[in-house]
Amino acid sequence: MDKEKTIESKTLSAEPAKIVVPGDILKESMDILPGTGTFRENKNIISKVLGIARTDGRVISVTPLSGVYIPQRRDYIIGEISGINFSNWSVDISGPYEANLPISEVNGYIERDADLSRYYAVGDIIFAKVNDISKTKYITLSMKDPKARKLTGGFITELTPSKVPRLIGKAGSMITLIKERTNSFISVGQNGRVWIKGEDDNVALQAIEMIEKYSHTQGLTDKISDMLDKALGKPKEKE
Amino acid sequence: MTKKERPDNRKLDEIRPMKMKAGVIKRADGSAQVEFGLTKVVAAVYGPRQIHPRHQEDATKSVLRCRYNMLPFSVSDRKRQGYDRRSTELAKVITEALEPALFLEEFPKTAIDVDMEIVQADAGTRAAAINAASLAIADAGIPMRDLVTSVAAGRANKELLLDMTKEEEDAEDAVDVPMAMMPRTGKITLLQMDGIVTPQDTEKIICLAEVGCKKIYEAQKKALLEKYGS
Numbered sequence: 321m322d323k324e325k326t327i328e329s330k331t332l333s334a335e336p337a338k339i340v341v342p343g344d345i346l347k348e349s350m351d352i353l354p355g356t357g358t359f360r361e362n363k364n365i366i367s368k369v370l371g372i373a374r375t376d377g378r379v380i381s382v383t384p385l386s387g388v389y390i391p392q393r394r395d396y397i398i399g400e401i402s403g404i405n406f407s408n409w410s411v412d413i414s415g416p417y418e419a420n421l422p423i424s425e426v427n428g429y430i431e432r433d434a435d436l437s438r439y440y441a442v443g444d445i446i447f448a449k450v451n452d453i454s455k456t457k458y459i460t461l462s463m464k465d466p467k468a469r470k471l472t473g474g475f476i477t478e479l480t481p482s483k484v485p486r487l488i489g490k491a492g493s494m495i496t497l498i499k500e501r502t503n504s505f506i507s508v509g510q511n512g513r514v515w516i517k518g519e520d521d522n523v524a525l526q527a528i529e530m531i532e533k534y535s536h537t538q539g540l541t542d543k544i545s546d547m548l549d550k551a552l553g554k555p556k557e558k559e
Numbered sequence: 560m561t562k563k564e565r566p567d568n569r570k571l572d573e574i575r576p577m578k579m580k581a582g583v584i585k586r587a588d589g590s591a592q593v594e595f596g597l598t599k600v601v602a603a604v605y606g607p608r609q610i611h612p613r614h615q616e617d618a619t620k621s622v623l624r625c626r627y628n629m630l631p632f633s634v635s636d637r638k639r640q641g642y643d644r645r646s647t648e649l650a651k652v653i654t655e656a657l658e659p660a661l662f663l664e665e666f667p668k669t670a671i672d673v674d675m676e677i678v679q680a681d682a683g684t685r686a687a688a689i690n691a692a693s694l695a696i697a698d699a700g701i702p703m704r705d706l707v708t709s710v711a712a713g714r715a716n717k718e719l720l721l722d723m724t725k726e727e728e729d730a731e732d733a734v735d736v737p738m739a740m741m742p743r744t745g746k747i748t749l750l751q752m753d754g755i756v757t758p759q760d761t762e763k764i765i766c767l768a769e770v771g772c773k774k775i776y777e778a779q780k781k782a783l784l785e786k787y788g789s
Contacts, residue, residue, distance in 0.1 A: 341783045342697050343705030343743045357702070359662075366743075368662065368702035370783055385787065386589065387700025388607055390666075416607040416669040456618065457668055482700070536787050 337372040339385075339536060346373055346380050355381025371482070372536055385536060389415035389481040389511040391459055395450045396467060398476065398509035401440045409440050411448070411461055413511050414478065419459040425451060426463045445471040445515065447507055471507065474517025477525055481512035483535040487528065494541055498527050501548045501555065523551045566726055567596070574710065574722045574771055579690070579782035581698040589699025591782070593691040596724060597681035602691035604699040607669035621666035625654040627688055629677040649685050656689055656709065656739040656749035662702040671701060682725040682735075683711045689739050689749070694779055698786070707748060708775040709739035712768040714756060719763055721771045736761070738768040742776040745769070 340346065344367045346358060354365045358380055367373060371384040391397070391413065399419060403410035408422040423430045426439060440446065447469050451462040462468065479487060487508055488495050499506050504518025516524050527544050534540060549555075564570065575596030584590035587603035594600075610616045615624075627649040631640045657673070673695065675688040689709035697703060712721045715730035728735060734754030740747045756764070 339784055339787050341706065341780050342703035343741070344780075345743070359704075361704075361744075366704075368704075369700055370697045371700070384700040386698065388588070416609055416666060418609070480700075 337374060337536065337538070339371070340367040340373045340382060341370050342367055344373075346382075351378065353379045355379040357382030357384055384482045386480055387482055389413065391415070391417065391419070391450050391453055392510070393450055393453060395510040397448060397450060397461070397511040398471065398507065398513035398515055399446050399448055399461065399511075400476075401442050401444045401446065403442065404436045404440075409436065411446065413459070413461075413509075414513060415481075415511060417457050417459055419450070419461050421446075421448065421461045421463065425461065440470065445476060447471055447509065447515070471515050471517075474505065474515050475521070477514050477516065477528055479508075479512045479514055479528060479532055480535075481510065483532060484508060484510055484512060486535045486540065487514070487531050489541060494531075494544065497541065497545065498524050498548070501552060502527070520552060523548065526551065565720065567724065571718055572721045572767055572770065574774060575724070577775070577778050579694060579778055581694050581782050581786045587695070587699075589695045589697070589701070591691045591694035591698060593687050593694065595681075595683055595687050595722065597679055598677075598683050598687045599679040600675060600677055600684065600687040600691045602673065602675045602688065602695040604671065604673050604692070604695040604701070606671040606699070607666040607701070608672075610668065610670035615670070616668050618667055620663040621661075621669045621671050623654055623658055623661065623663060623671050623673065625650045625657065625673045625675065625692065627653055627675045627677075627685070629680060629684070633677045633680045649688070652749055652751065653685065653689055653692065657692060657696070657707055659746070659748050660693070660703050660705055660707045660741055661696070662704070665702055671696075680725075682723055682728045683737070685709070685749075686711050686722075686737050686739070690775060690779065694782060697783055705741040705743045706776060706779050707739055708742055708772040708779060709737065709749065710768050710771040710775060711735055711737040712764045712771065713754070714760065714764065719760065719767060721767050734760075734764070736764045736768060738765065738772070740769065740772050742773050 345364045347365045348363050354360045357369045367382045369384040371382040373382045397413050399411035399413045402412040408420045411419040413419045448461040449465045451460045502520040502524040504524050507515040578594040581591045583592045584603045589604040592601050627646050631638050673692050677684045686709040693707040713736050714734040715727040734756045736752045739749035
């Protein structure tokens with residue numbers, strides 16, 4: 321998550337973002353390296369996806385505007401328990417791959433032959449960490465993390481996974497703004513799932529829908545701030 | 560060669576009026592609508608997602624599954640709905656035309672489903688379907704080496720033509736050559752031929768189609784950028 325934040329902070333100050341399509345030649349140079357969303361063909365660096373191209377030092381990368389969630393190690397995700405097996409839970413993490421949460425990755429001691437649904441039942445929502453991804457795409461989650469927890473109440477909405485850094489903002493500025501103004505608890509998973517619980521949760525939902533729609537434009541924080549002002553009235557001055 | 564005119568007042572190497580739009584279906588991961596004159600296609604892409612039935616799964620790459628279908632009202636005689644020999648074959652050749660452009664190895668054990676519906680047919684439906692599918696795949700955010708563009712060229716009434724209509728295709732001496740390519744590298748991913756031509760004319764027809772593909776490529780790029788208002 322920290323890595324994503326640094327990418328975000330640099331783009332806000334850099335030159336205006338350019339939308340590119342797959343097959344676009346971004347640069348003809350051997351000194352520049354192809355980053356995510358790009359590949360090299362002879363001397364050219366070419367975009368793989370429809371997205372926003374940006375140069376960061378010697379690396380050119382393209383952030384896609386759509387696409388599914390591909391898990392990375394140490395990501396925090398919001399998953400839904402989809403099944404219970406002998407020693408693990410199956411978790412839907414929205415994306416092409418299903419994840420597993422073994423009992424060994426849950427806090428506390430679980431008795432032999434215990435009823436696992438007493439810990440996590442089918443349909444429960446969890447905020448978990450991606451522990452490991454095997455070569456065969458077997459994904460293990462972990463709840464043995466200070467941030468990991470079961471999410472009760474509230475509701476879930478979805479965002480394109482590549483737009484998650486936009487929702488979080490520079491050093492968490494965007495998400496803090498929405499949380500404070502709508503007086504809500506919000507948890508964002510790298511898989512694009514967002515959990516909202518609080519007072520003006522419908523306004524928070526509107527803000528997220530707006531980020532989904534306008535993520536490729538500039539001055540997004542101002543737009544969201546204006547929208548929140550309209551929906552909730554100007555913020556009161558702190559006494 | 561470009562002087563003479565055709566039934567619809569086009570030049571010999573002119574493509575029918577094109578309309579392309581990306582992101583027309585909300586519930587799909589990616590979608591596009593493409594029109595070439597009266598030919599109208601809608602394509603939708605789902606995935607990469609879990610593969611069902613599971614025995615189709617490939618541990619090294621994603622499986623591209625295309626479906627080509629003509630709606631009953633797409634042709635003048637109501638077509639019986641469902642798969643037939645023609646649609647099954649076209650689904651196969653379209654899969655093979657799109658596959659080289661995709662980085663399938665990035666999503667092992669998954670499926671990418673591409674559905675193409677021919678809403679209205681006036682020749683060149685497979686070319687239009689490939690163009691729509693390629694746009695829809697790009698719209699879905701699936702990594703590609705290049706967009707795939709396609710057009711049919713051929714011969715009718717002793718003239719070599721680009722993007723023929725049904726009327727022209729019904730000529731006595733008609734030859735139909737559908738072609739798909741990746742314009743940046745110029746690699747051809749689909750080349751079929753129906754009819755009898757000399758090798759010299761075949762070459763000319765392929766050149767004609769190549770020029771057509773490059774024009775379509777620009778229209779495709781425009782359609783993708785238009786979705787994001789630039």
